[in-house]
Amino acid sequence: MKQLKSFAAAALLSVVSVVAAAQDFKSPIRIVVPFAAGGATDALARVLGPKLSKELSQTVIIDNKPGASGQIGTAAVKGAPPDGSTVLLALDHSVVVVPLITPGAGYDAMKDFVPLGQVARFQWTFAVPVSSPAQTLPQFVDLIHKDPQQANYGVPLFGGVPDIIGASITRKAGVKMVPVPFGGSAQLMPLLIGGQLAAGVTGEPEGLTMFQGGKVRILAISGGTRSKLLPEVPTFEELGFTGVNVNSFNAFFAPKGLPRPLAEKFNAALRKVLTDPEVQAKIKEMSLELAPTDLDQSTAELSKSYAFWNASKQAK
DSSP: OHHHHHHHHHHHHHHHHHHHHHTSOOSSEEEEESSOTTSHHHHHHHHHHHHHHHHHTSOEEEEEOOOGGGHHHHHHHHTSOSSSSEEEEEEHIIIIIHHHHOTTOOOOHHHHEEEEEEEEEEOEEEEEETTSSOSSHHHHHHHHHHOGGGOEEEESSSSHHHHHHHHHHHHHHSSOOEEEEOSSHHHHHHHHHTTSSSOEEEEHHHHHHHHHTTSEEEEEEOSSSOOSSOTTSOBTTTTTOTTOOOOEEEEEEEETTOOHHHHHHHHHHHHHHTTOHHHHHHHHHTTOEEOOOOHHHHHHHHHHHHHHHHHHHHHO
16 A cells, blocks of 8 residues: 555656646747847847846747848747747737738737737837928928928838828828838938938837937827827827827747746746846836736737737728
8 A cells, every 4th residue: 555655646746747847948948039130129139038048047049030021030930839949029010010911921910929928118200300391290291292202201111100100191291101111220210311211210219319319300209198218209199190099019929829837937037037127227228118018918918909900901
């Protein structure tokens, strides 16, 4: 009887060990960044990576897979094993907007990913060169009325907020805004600063840097409230330009099928990392607004973003 009890106890311990192992991450954990090294998302990953490594007791490596507005890296994560060895750090644009406007993207935000936690939010800026006569957005509208050749604006990616900004100005001005696409804000900014573009849309981190350097004039910003970092800049909604009451966010995602215990473990580690004063200071330096979420909030944010952009697509 004693031997039977010992055997049963050993068997139970073995089962518990197997279950625990199945709920742990495989090392190394790859954080896939679907943009080139040196960009804002990459910088964020390199701030968070070492801290997550410590919290999860696993090696964490950053894997840049740029291309097609984040499509290549995002699709790669969709096809990865759902065992915690691969996660994605991306903008809602590459996960949500790209597959809605690109028929061959090969993935769906709601069907193919598990949200693991939001990191930060940011707004979008509409700027003109300091050489522009337009001091305000209404003055820019007057300018393009008089000279429709000035109705162009650089965009760092296809679709998303840059697209609806142009559509909003078009509706209000009655003059069609023509987007000039670039492979990111880094390519756009030199031409905007030099006056080769009449205007440009960038994320707040890039726009704020150029604004503080006296190189551009920001006329309006997306979202429902003014930015804490740019309190003097009005929102599009304040100025009567509708449809731009939306922001963007950076968040982690895993392939569909990741066990809930692993998702909870990653989310808990991420939220703890985001309380680190050093991490918070670096995120603030990047002109991002800290926005941690639990798993349920992460799912709700993804659903909200999908509903907004899907409705925007249907309205066209």
